[in-house]
Amino acid sequence: MDVGEVRIADDRDFERLKALADKHDGWKVEYKKKDTTVWTKSTQQTEFKMIKLHTAYKDVSPPLLFDVLMDPLYRKKWDVYMLESRDIGSLNPNNDVGYYAVRSPPPFRNRDFVLQRSWLQTDKEWLIINHSVFHESAPPKKGFVRAISYLTGLVIQPDGGCGSKLTYVTQCDPKGSLPACFVNKLTQIFAPNMAKKLRKACLDYNEWKKAHQPSYKPWLHPEQISLPRLDVSRCVSTGHQELQEDILDESLVEEQEICSFEDLDNL
Structure with missing residues (x-):
């Protein structure tokens, strides 16, 4: 889907994600250690490279991993990079729109997104995709740089065991x-750090969930969805782009000035 396009995701969208996940032609390995590999690939859409990570969790089942990635309340507990997350509306039981703000390491400004999220569960895999859209209720705001997701996705598969x-x-x-x-x-x-944090979050989830609405999983049970129906006519750019013009040039920041990602745990 294109940036700003709001519609129910179809097979083509998920097949595109699968192709990106499965094919490594043109990708460069940037990190490889034990079960985790990170690649990058240049694209024509942006100077910022596409990033791909593959990892394995021998002690985390696919349904558990899917629950952890989809549970918004638990995300606030384990994701130290998330500053704010709020739902805006639902297209159908497998497509919604929301606002997401992420912490950047100092001295960089924090980023935020308005995203349509879509997900699909089959007999063999679980897929989640998102891309940037617009909504009148979430215009760009001071203190944040409005970033763009052309495509972000996750593919979860069983490893042949547990x-x-x-x-x-x-x-x-x-x-x-x-x-x-x-x-x-x-x-x-x-x-790589995010992969480690996600594994730990998965191992802690069942105990946490027992005390936090254990039967509430609207991503699995559509009858539990309480989001308002999304009014697509409001999914338009607000025109408040003047806030984006005041973005500082961060390209001159020296490496030693950048706070380590590990330090975000203590911010």
Whole structure:
């Protein structure tokens, strides 16, 4: 789907994600350690490279991994990079729109997104995709740089035993001007660390869920969805682009000035 396009995701959208996850032609390995590999690939849409991560969790089942990725309340507990997340509306039981703000390592400005999220569960895999859209209720705001997700997706598969395999692909434009060292930190530090945090979150989820609406899983049970029906006529750019013009040039930041991603845990 294109940026700004709001519609129910179809097989073509999920097949595109699968192709990106499965094919490695043109991708460059940036990090490889144990069960985790990170690749990058240049694209024509943005100077910021596409990133792909593949990892395996021998002690995490695919349904558990899917629940952790979809549970918005639990996300606020384990995802230290998330500043704010709120739902806007639902297209159908497998497609919704929401606002998401993410913490950037100092001295960079924090980024935010308005995203349509779509998901699909088959007999053999679980797929989640998102892309940037617009909504009148979430215009760009001061203190944040409105970033763009051309395509971000996750593919969850069984590993043949009791565990799971996860592939994460993202093609984003964080906007602003970022130095090359920031991109290096994303592939060498952030992506592998996120994979580790996600595994720990999965191992802690069942115990946490017992005390937090244990039967509430609207991503599995459509009858539990309480989101308002999305008014597609409101999914338009607000025109408040003047806020984007005040973005500082962050490309001159030196590597030693960048807060480590691990330090975000303490911010």
